[in-house]
Amino acid sequence: MRCPRPLPGPRPVPFRDAVRRAASEAGASIPIIGELWPPGRSPIGCDVRNYDLEFLKRFSMVLGMLGLITLGLILLAYHLHGRIPPEVSASAAARTQERIAPAGAVYAGDTGAAAQAAAAAAAAAAAASQVxxxxxxxxxxxxxxxxxxxxxxxxxxxxxxxxxxxxxxxxxxxxxxxxxxxxxxxxxxxxxxxxxxxxxxxxxxxxxxxxxxxxxxx
Structure with missing residues (x-):
């Protein structure tokens, strides 16, 4: 057994149009609703005013400037850090020089004679301290x-x-x-x-x- 077809009726009205129509009719009968939604104005959607757009624009500019300033400070700190030489203690530098010093040295000419005399004097002083x-x-x-x-x-x-x-x-x-x-x-x-x-x-x-x-x- 087949079900009968539905009788033809009016086309369904979209929800948005129905809301607009209801608001217009209510605004005509109720003054306060008419003030909130004047005729021709939709109560649905984003009600963004001009000053809101201006605020967002200025706020975005401020954020962009702060980002640029932060990036500039980071680059400046990196540059200054690369120019400052690392601190090395005198004892650490002396130990490093001692480790990389050659096992022997060549003494020649007046400089060599002076070095040998200084070494002999140092040896004599060390021996004198251990008499x-x-x-x-x-x-x-x-x-x-x-x-x-x-x-x-x-x-x-x-x-x-x-x-x-x-x-x-x-x-x-x-x-x-x-x-x-x-x-x-x-x-x-x-x-x-x-x-x-x-x-x-x-x-x-x-x-x-x-x-x-x-x-x-x-």
Whole structure:
């Protein structure tokens, strides 16, 4: 069984048109509605006034200017940061120079002689600050702490304090004894290490020890 077709009627009115018509009719009968929506004006849509458009325009310009200023400040900070050299502490720079310094150096001419003299002076100063036995020139102190280990018991054929061990040596002269004691000596009887094996001794201390030994021969 088929359903009957609907009878032809008026075309449906769009919603927008219906609202406009209702507003117009209401405005004609109700004064306050007529003031809100005068005839010919639609109550639907964006009611944007001219001053609203002007505000949006100016606000957009302000935002654009602020963006440009921010970008300029960022670029300026980046430029200044690149021009300022990084801070390096003196100790870090010294350690870096020490690590990359060459293992040796070439000394030539007057500059080389001056450098060698300065190096020798620095070495002498360093040695002076590390003088053995407090720098004493008391021969007995040095003999008891260093020389007595060999010269008391004749270890390695070292001459003892017996006079017979020294007669031939004394005949060579005291300067020769000083030289052998400072620089070291290798003979048929044995070996004398330089400065008795303690390089921290000064020549004056070595001479004082030799003098004390000669004065105490038995």
């Amino acid at each position: 053995a036995y407090g720098g004493t020139t008391d021969g007995s102190v040095i003999f008891q702490n260093l020389c007595g280990a060999c010269h008391t018991n004749g270890v390695g054929n070292a001459p003892t304090l017996a006079r017979g061990d020294w007669n031939a040596r004394i005949a060579q002269g005291k300067d020769t004894l000083y030289k052998h004691a400072v620089e070291g000596f290798t003979g048929n009887a044995g070996v004398m290490p330089p400065k008795g094996g303690n390089p921290a001794l000064t020549e004056e201390q070595v001479h004082a020890t030799v003098d004390w030994m000669l004065d105490n021969l038995k």
